[in-house]
Amino acid sequence: MGDKLTHINEDGEVHMVDVGDKNVTQRQAVATSKISMSQAAFDAVKNGNLKKGDALGVARVAGIMAAKNTSQMIPLCHPLMLTKIEISIEPDDTTSSFDIKALVRVEGKTGVEMEALTAASVTALTIYDMAKAVDKSMVIGPTQLEQKSGGKSGDYNRE
Amino acid sequence: MGDKLTHINEDGEVHMVDVGDKNVTQRQAVATSKISMSQAAFDAVKNGNLKKGDALGVARVAGIMAAKNTSQMIPLCHPLMLTKIEISIEPDDTTSSFDIKALVRVEGKTGVEMEALTAASVTALTIYDMAKAVDKSMVIGPTQLEQKSGGKSGDYNRE
Amino acid sequence: MGDKLTHINEDGEVHMVDVGDKNVTQRQAVATSKISMSQAAFDAVKNGNLKKGDALGVARVAGIMAAKNTSQMIPLCHPLMLTKIEISIEPDDTTSSFDIKALVRVEGKTGVEMEALTAASVTALTIYDMAKAVDKSMVIGPTQLEQKSGGKSGDYNRE
Amino acid sequence: MGDKLTHINEDGEVHMVDVGDKNVTQRQAVATSKISMSQAAFDAVKNGNLKKGDALGVARVAGIMAAKNTSQMIPLCHPLMLTKIEISIEPDDTTSSFDIKALVRVEGKTGVEMEALTAASVTALTIYDMAKAVDKSMVIGPTQLEQKSGGKSGDYNRE
Amino acid sequence: MGDKLTHINEDGEVHMVDVGDKNVTQRQAVATSKISMSQAAFDAVKNGNLKKGDALGVARVAGIMAAKNTSQMIPLCHPLMLTKIEISIEPDDTTSSFDIKALVRVEGKTGVEMEALTAASVTALTIYDMAKAVDKSMVIGPTQLEQKSGGKSGDYNRE
Amino acid sequence: MGDKLTHINEDGEVHMVDVGDKNVTQRQAVATSKISMSQAAFDAVKNGNLKKGDALGVARVAGIMAAKNTSQMIPLCHPLMLTKIEISIEPDDTTSSFDIKALVRVEGKTGVEMEALTAASVTALTIYDMAKAVDKSMVIGPTQLEQKSGGKSGDYNRE
Numbered sequence: 001m002g003d004k005l006t007h008i009n010e011d012g013e014v015h016m017v018d019v020g021d022k023n024v025t026q027r028q029a030v031a032t033s034k035i036s037m038s039q040a041a042f043d044a045v046k047n048g049n050l051k052k053g054d055a056l057g058v059a060r061v062a063g064i065m066a067a068k069n070t071s072q073m074i075p076l077c078h079p080l081m082l083t084k085i086e087i088s089i090e091p092d093d094t095t096s097s098f099d100i101k102a103l104v105r106v107e108g109k110t111g112v113e114m115e116a117l118t119a120a121s122v123t124a125l126t127i128y129d130m131a132k133a134v135d136k137s138m139v140i141g142p143t144q145l146e147q148k149s150g151g152k153s154g155d156y157n158r159e
Numbered sequence: 160m161g162d163k164l165t166h167i168n169e170d171g172e173v174h175m176v177d178v179g180d181k182n183v184t185q186r187q188a189v190a191t192s193k194i195s196m197s198q199a200a201f202d203a204v205k206n207g208n209l210k211k212g213d214a215l216g217v218a219r220v221a222g223i224m225a226a227k228n229t230s231q232m233i234p235l236c237h238p239l240m241l242t243k244i245e246i247s248i249e250p251d252d253t254t255s256s257f258d259i260k261a262l263v264r265v266e267g268k269t270g271v272e273m274e275a276l277t278a279a280s281v282t283a284l285t286i287y288d289m290a291k292a293v294d295k296s297m298v299i300g301p302t303q304l305e306q307k308s309g310g311k312s313g314d315y316n317r318e
Numbered sequence: 319m320g321d322k323l324t325h326i327n328e329d330g331e332v333h334m335v336d337v338g339d340k341n342v343t344q345r346q347a348v349a350t351s352k353i354s355m356s357q358a359a360f361d362a363v364k365n366g367n368l369k370k371g372d373a374l375g376v377a378r379v380a381g382i383m384a385a386k387n388t389s390q391m392i393p394l395c396h397p398l399m400l401t402k403i404e405i406s407i408e409p410d411d412t413t414s415s416f417d418i419k420a421l422v423r424v425e426g427k428t429g430v431e432m433e434a435l436t437a438a439s440v441t442a443l444t445i446y447d448m449a450k451a452v453d454k455s456m457v458i459g460p461t462q463l464e465q466k467s468g469g470k471s472g473d474y475n476r477e
Numbered sequence: 478m479g480d481k482l483t484h485i486n487e488d489g490e491v492h493m494v495d496v497g498d499k500n501v502t503q504r505q506a507v508a509t510s511k512i513s514m515s516q517a518a519f520d521a522v523k524n525g526n527l528k529k530g531d532a533l534g535v536a537r538v539a540g541i542m543a544a545k546n547t548s549q550m551i552p553l554c555h556p557l558m559l560t561k562i563e564i565s566i567e568p569d570d571t572t573s574s575f576d577i578k579a580l581v582r583v584e585g586k587t588g589v590e591m592e593a594l595t596a597a598s599v600t601a602l603t604i605y606d607m608a609k610a611v612d613k614s615m616v617i618g619p620t621q622l623e624q625k626s627g628g629k630s631g632d633y634n635r636e
Numbered sequence: 637m638g639d640k641l642t643h644i645n646e647d648g649e650v651h652m653v654d655v656g657d658k659n660v661t662q663r664q665a666v667a668t669s670k671i672s673m674s675q676a677a678f679d680a681v682k683n684g685n686l687k688k689g690d691a692l693g694v695a696r697v698a699g700i701m702a703a704k705n706t707s708q709m710i711p712l713c714h715p716l717m718l719t720k721i722e723i724s725i726e727p728d729d730t731t732s733s734f735d736i737k738a739l740v741r742v743e744g745k746t747g748v749e750m751e752a753l754t755a756a757s758v759t760a761l762t763i764y765d766m767a768k769a770v771d772k773s774m775v776i777g778p779t780q781l782e783q784k785s786g787g788k789s790g791d792y793n794r795e
Numbered sequence: 796m797g798d799k800l801t802h803i804n805e806d807g808e809v810h811m812v813d814v815g816d817k818n819v820t821q822r823q824a825v826a827t828s829k830i831s832m833s834q835a836a837f838d839a840v841k842n843g844n845l846k847k848g849d850a851l852g853v854a855r856v857a858g859i860m861a862a863k864n865t866s867q868m869i870p871l872c873h874p875l876m877l878t879k880i881e882i883s884i885e886p887d888d889t890t891s892s893f894d895i896k897a898l899v900r901v902e903g904k905t906g907v908e909m910e911a912l913t914a915a916s917v918t919a920l921t922i923y924d925m926a927k928a929v930d931k932s933m934v935i936g937p938t939q940l941e942q943k944s945g946g947k948s949g950d951y952n953r954e
Contacts (some may be wrong), residue, residue: 004316005203005214006292009881012207014217014852016859018879020900026497033300044164048171055164057491058173058374060249061552064493065383068548068556071863073281074229074288075221077857079863081556081878083586084495086486105497113295113888114288121299122281129233129273133165136307136315140280141192141300143926147267148295156295160766168404173375175382177402179423181343185656216650216852220711221654224860227707227715230386234379238386238399242745243654245645264656268401323521323532324610327722330525332693334700335721338662338741351618358492362482364490374483377489380552389704391546391599392606393539393697397704397717427719431613433607439598439617440550445553447591451483453623454590454633458598459510459618466613474613503815506821534693534809538870541811542701545866545874560904561813563804582815640840641850642928648843650853669936678866684807691800694809698870709864709917710924711857711949749931750924757916757935760869765869765909769801772908772943772951776916777936782933792931 009110016076022109031116033100033124033143041135042096045127055130056089056098063087063123067104067115074118078110085115087123099106100124101146111151117143167237170212178250181268186309190275192259192283192302200294204286215248215257215291222246222282226263226274233277237269244274246282259283260305270310276302322367325394334394340427345468349434351418351442351461360414360452365444370427373448374407374416381405385422396428403433405441418442419464428470435461484553493553499586504627506591510577510601510620518612519573522604532607533566533575540564540600544581544592551595554588562592564600577601578623588628594620643712652712658745663786667752669736669760669779677771678732681763691766692725692734699723701758703740703751710754714746721751723759736760737782747787753779802871811871817904822945826911828895828919828938836930837891840922850925851884851893858882858918862899869913873905880910882918894940895919898924906946912938 006017037045048055064085071079084105089098102119104112124140131138148156165176196204207214223244230238243264248257261278263271283299292298307315324335355363366373382403389397402423407416420437422430442458449456466474483494488501498599525532541562548556561582566575579596601617608615627631639780642653649723673681684691700721707715726735738755760776767774784792801812801930832840843850866874877902885891896898897914899907919935924932 004292005207005289007243007289008214009218011883012213012858013881013883014214014855014859015882016877016880018900020878020902028835033200048164048167054171054375055167055173057372058166058234058379059493060375061379063233064491065549065552066232068493069232072860073221073225074230074285075217076288078878081558081585081876082493083497083555084633086489086490087492088488088490105495108876110269113291114284117287117299118284121284121302125273125277125280126233128276129235130164130166133163136304137317138303140276141298141299143280143283143299143302144297145295153292158296159206170406172406173378173382174401174405175386175400177423177669179401179425213849213852217856219650220853223709224648224711227652227875231383234383237401240399240717240744242650242714244652245649247647247649247650264654266656267399298325299814319607322610323525323607325493325535325607326525326532329724330531330699331722332532332724334704334718334721336741338719338743349632363634366482366485370538371703372489373485373491376484380550384550390701391539391543391550392603393535393701394606396719399717402705418592426717430603431609435617436602436603437619439602440494442620443595444551445599446594447553449485451481451630453565454622455635456621457618461598461601461617461620462615463613476614527954531693534690535697537809538694538697541809542870545811558876558903559811560815560873562811562812563808563810565806582813586816640928641843641925643823643853643925644843644850648849650850668853668856679800684800690807691803691809692804698868702868705868709857709868710921711853711863713926749927750920753923753935754920757920757938760938761909761913761916762869764912765871766800766802769799769948772940773953775936775940776912776938777934779916779935779938780933781931794932 013132019109024107024109026107027111028105029112029116030103031120031145033120033133034097035124035127035138035140036097037138038135039096041131044134045131046091059126060087061124062126063102063119066122067119068116070118074114077114078108080108100146113145113148113158178268183266183268184309185266186270187264188271188275189262189306190279190304192279193256194283194286194297195256196297197294198255202291203293204290205250218282218285219246221285222261222278225281226278229274229277233273238275239265239267241265264307270307272304272307334427337345337427342425342427344425345429346423347430347434348465349463351440352437353413353442353445353458355455355456356413356453359449362452363449364409368410377441377444378405379415380444381420381437384440385433388436392432395432398424398426401425415420420464429466479593480628484513490587496586502627503584504588505582506589506593507580507624508597508622510597511574512601512604512615512617513574514615516573518608521611522608523568537564539603540579540596544596546594547595551591554591557583557585559583565628588625590622591627651676651714655745660743661786663747663753664741666739667756667781669756670733671760671763671774671776672733673774675732675734677767678707679789680770681767682727695762696723698762699738699755702758703755706751706754710750713733713750716744718741720740727762749781749784811852814873814904819902819904820945821902822906823900824907824911825898825942826915827942830914830919830922830933830935831890831892832933833930834891836926839929841886854918854921855882858897858914859918862914865910865913869909872909875901890892898950906943908940908943917925
């Protein structure tokens with residue numbers, strides 16, 4: 001990788017970098033997050049999960065919508081027409097936490113790392129919102145990129 | 160605290176809970192997040208910080224705007240007229256990471272925990288976006304509520 | 319009721335009417351909509367309803383978010399800080415349709431009829447989106463106001 | 478047509494379906510809605526129609542903007558770069574109602590049924606907003622897809 | 637007036653200033669803008685003005701919606717529940733230009749200068765968009781605050 | 796150029812014009828604006844410029860985000876996937892004003908004049924917001940298109 005921030009030009013000013021010359025390729029990114037909570041909150045969310053209007057279902061919808069809204073939220077992100085968004089949320093009983101995974105795909109000129117990371121973050125934030133009446137001390141993170149493919153800068157796989 | 164998810168009614172359906180009977184009081188919340196990165200990325204962001212169009216300045220703006228947009232992002236959050244938003248970002252040279260703190264205030268019927276947490280998260284995501292050309296392995300978190308005051312449910316201070 | 323469109327001034331120009339002198343009162347509105355479909359689509363949606371990521375759950379979330387976004391969608395609606403939003407969706411087996419009811423509350427200077435109608439409409443549209451792979455001939459409506467209370471213009475109850 | 482909801486995967490979880498492998502083709506959809514009202518409201522709207530700041534003009538603008546905003550409103554809709562949006566509103570004197578027709582076109586990987594239906598719905602809602610001081614009992618609907626062309630699933634024409 | 641930028645704190649960081657202690661008062665602002673164009677464009681816009689779907693009508697709607705969206709556009713603006721928005725557009729035949737005036741009111745803790753200025757600007761931009769097929773050399777401005785009342789900082793009237 | 800408003804069809808109704816048959820080409824637009832102010836305000840903004848959380852940095856971010864949001868603000872603008880946005884702001888000491896230049900690029904079926912003009916306008920509005928505590932009499936404008944290339948209608952260069 002380089003050692004320069006691409007969003008800052010030679011005059012030190014921020015800008016949305018030119019991707020006009022980049023190729024349109026199939027690009028994918030996978031990001032993960034985690035939210036850890038008390039046993040009582042964990043049980044309430046899991047139980048809610050079995051019902052009609054479940055907490056995790058709301059969080060999944062929020063994550064999907066956030067992915068589509070990323071370029072409005074992150075100032076220097078390019079707008080993109082995402083072709084696939086999938087959020088999975090797995091309970092981890094041993095640590096009373098939920099593991100969140102967001103997968104985003106696009107056929108475009110820039111990668112979708114930010115879309116995947118934003119989706120995972122907003123999914124976690126929404127779970128926090130749903131459960132905060134039970135537990136305010138929940139902790140979100142680590143939130144990180146797991147995998148990325150497509151584009152000139154090559155693939156990335158977290159070790 | 161209770162043991163029930165307030166956003167799910169007796170039929171198990173999600174709804175935006177009624178806060179009509181709650182009092183309008185001065186409410187405040189403080190949330191923190193952290194983003195850890197390679198030494199090269201840390202240096203690039205810190206140096207950018209000294210210039211006109213600095214990376215951390217962009218992240219701060221993104222966090223402030225996200226706080227105002229929280230009720231559009233988190234499905235069951237009430238709309239609120241925030242009266243103050245402040246984001247601070249401190250470099251931690253020993254761990255090549257940035258500590259993010261978001262403080263939000265409102266005079267309203269519901270708390271602003273979600274606004275503070277969302278602001279801190281989006282600030283961190285924006286730093287990731289600014290520096291991802293240098294380092295894709297950056298890690299965000301822990302993101303958590305530090306302090307909350309105002310409202311019937313009482314104050315909260317993380318121990 | 320009057321016989322004039324309040325959003326058009328004496329020069330015939332549209333404007334957002336002045337509600338500065340109106341009282342802040344507790345206001346509520348209930349609107350309904352309906353979506354009718356083939357038996358196959360109805361069964362698919364109802365079955366989905368029993369699962370983790372159910373179609374009706376997504377529609378309910380979309381309706382709630384639309385209520386909060388009404389003043390951005392309907393040009394002359396006043397922005398409002400809604401205090402309660404509840405969407406219910408009931409299957410009607412005899413007609414293979416779903417009955418949608420949206421209830422919205424606010425403590426404010428204007429009524430929330432548009433918020434309730436918008437929430438009911440977007441809930442129906444989202445069910446259409448979820449089921450359109452099975453049936454494209456679904457019909458939405460009637461969408462109408464059922465009840466309104468609060469404010470100087472008095473209560474309204476559909477007969 | 479199939480008998481499965483495409484937005485729900487094999488685990489029963491909602492997701493935004495992958496359209497990466499679909500072809501980019503010219504796609505079009507036409508949807509209609511209707512709003513019926515009292516004679517007094519109908520006259521007021523029609524008269525407004527002749528003036529500078531007419532009610533139907535506002536509704537048309539709202540419908541066009543809603544079409545562009547569909548993927549932010551309907552959770553599992555793909556973002557699309559619409560190439561044409563046209564809304565027509567015809568008064569029907571015999572039933573004191575307005576017939577709304579929305580036509581949307583795109584060159585893309587998914588159809589624009591939801592964009593046309595959303596545009597027609599928001600046009601109707603905006604007419605309701607403009608005329609609700611005169612008549613609160615107006616009824617919106619039926620809202621339905623009339624025609625769709627382009628894409629692998631073939632054309633659709635309501636009979 | 638002071639000589640300091642209120643949005644920058646003592647550490648030189650931007651923030652959304654605390655208005656929690658300010659009084660809720662009736663506040664109003666009036667801003668103006670102007671768009672000058674060729675005779676051909678001026679005539680086309682004026683003629684359009686007489687028709688059903690007139691250019692100035694669209695611009696007026698865009699200006700009203702922009703006023704409501706100001707806090708999402710201008711990073712450090714406080715969200716406000718506007719109670720009145722009125723846009724007037726007057727043709728000036730002698731200079732083939734249109735004079736735009738935006739009036740905004742709120743009962744709140746901060747002024748609405750930015751809302752009025754944003755409304756006037758977006759109204760002008762929309763006229764540009766409507767007429768740019770006829771004339772690309774149109775000029776927007778001066779855009780300025782004319783009057784402001786309410787709030788501790790006192791009234792302002794441009795001389 | 797023609798003498799007709801393309802956004803108004805033969806029935807006199809506004810619509811978003813069909814660009815489906817236009818070619819995808821590399822398109823660029825440059826727009827400028829200007830904000831003039833008192834010496835005190837000018838000095839405060841310029842000094843802020845040297846600090847960490849500088850006023851001009853916030854304005855630049857706001858302008859970039861506005862460019863991406865243009866099709867949501869200007870009713871008949873087509874949505875576009877911008878590939879480059881750059882805002883420059885130059886102080887002019889002799890007139891205590893700032894010169895704003897916005898450059899936008901896209902590979903698409905329509906030009907980006909509105910995106911460049913919107914970016915320049917919102918940049919100027921944000922500077923106003925940052926400095927209005929010092930000077931409320933600031934004047935924005937002229938805001939105008941400087942250059943445009945790409946597309947069938949040919950290049951434009953302001954003389």
